[in-house]
Amino acid sequence: MTRPPHAFPLTRRSILLTGTAGLVSAALPFGASATPEDADAAIRALFGDRLINDGKVTVKLPPIAENGNSVAIGVSVDSPMSEDDYVKQIALFSPRNPIADVARFHLGPRAGKAEVSTRIRMAGTQTVRAIAEMNDGSLWKGTASTVVTLAACVIG
């Protein structure tokens, strides 16, 4: 993913910070966090051991988020959304939030277009996975990543 030049200014100035370690978030107000393996497990719990193909699913996230409490995410699936060829479900998974499940969207031919957007919490820098289940039972996966930075002032 390419970053616009203004989107990653963290190391541009060294005047104020003695180093960049710790700049990228580790410590949002969450407890224990999930791991990529937990995300795998959550995916298996929903879809079993069925084959997951890469492709058809596009996830849009900003390259950088200055606060992990509300990050805009969009998911679209390449599908005609016709009576006999449509997306049944899109599920989002996080490899780093306390719970790997993020959201599930249930669609059908009446949706007309397989595109959904919402705003999610991200407990730190991570790669969010989206899996689409088609009406023929096939599964497709897409991912996107966001760097979540630490805020200047911690309150309390």
Next chain:
Amino acid sequence: MTIRIAAPDTAKKGEVIEIKALIQHPMETGYRSDSKGKEIPRDIITEFECSYDGETVFAANFFPAIAANPFLTFYTKATTSGTLEFTWTDQDGESWSETHDLTVE
């Protein structure tokens, strides 16, 4: 709960229309503590449904990772003049609804 819906009032038959929905809700994760260190219990909306003349055309399940004041954008195909009904339901079964009338030409 304040609800905001953005959807066209009229559409052509077969047109795919964009719908936006926003509701005021803290989506409290259950992972935060108050200023005295006491855990704040989880309080989240778990389900959303949009029906079009009584038939579900889009639905969602939310987990604590959905941001406070949940926002959604999705689509539906305009088929016939009718009412879009939006319903959010929380973990305890309490629900909030709003409707929007759509005229199909």
Next chain:
Amino acid sequence: MMRACLLAFLTVTACTEASAPDTTPERTRLAPGEIRSGYTFLQPQTQALQDDDFANPGFLWVDRGDALFHEAAANGKSCASCHGEEGEELASAAAHYPAIDEDSGELVNIEGRINLCRARHQEREPLDYESDDLLGLTAYVAYLARGVPMSVDISGAAQSWYEKGEDYFYTRRGQFNLACSQCHNESWGKKLRGDTISQGHGNAFPGYRLEWQSFGSLQRRLRDCDSGVRAEPLDYGSDTYKAVELYLAKRAEGLAMESPGVRR
């Protein structure tokens, strides 16, 4: 605790270079041409959220305020009865607050004015600071003035309030021993962890903060600043915070009102 220590270290490193710890901060000023809204220090996606009049969650409170504005009290009067169906009589009022209330001679902010109106014209109880209803009404009134350049009157009875707010702005406080001016006049544009330090204007408020995951008043924001430097936050509605609001409004003169703004 770890985070607090790290922040203490970074903050002290960041903000004390310009002046030795024991001195009173110099009364530095922002040059008139360099006044910039906090909006310009936000990441593009946060700006986009403010710019979207549907997705901006602050509009949930504007909508609530709109409904309350039109709700009649027991004596039959609603806000709209005096201020117009669309609030047209208030069109830019919020850009000129805080202001001196002529009857009492006291300084009032928008929240205070709303509660005075309720008491004097609607025979209603005051609303609590940070209640959804007071935030909603304040948001609605501020939204009516969106885009209007801030301009407050600091003459006459307001002058001593202005000076009190100015003194607060330049006084070191809290465990970090920092004055507002040291971050927001002397260090704006520099990095503090992942953020760029802003100039500390109040034109987005009442506004939605991602950090709060909710909507809040300018005084809530001031309380966060005081907590941030590990000072004891003042009470909502305190004379000192009202004075600071007046000072900040004058300091931001000409900056467009953005409420309901979105901040990180």
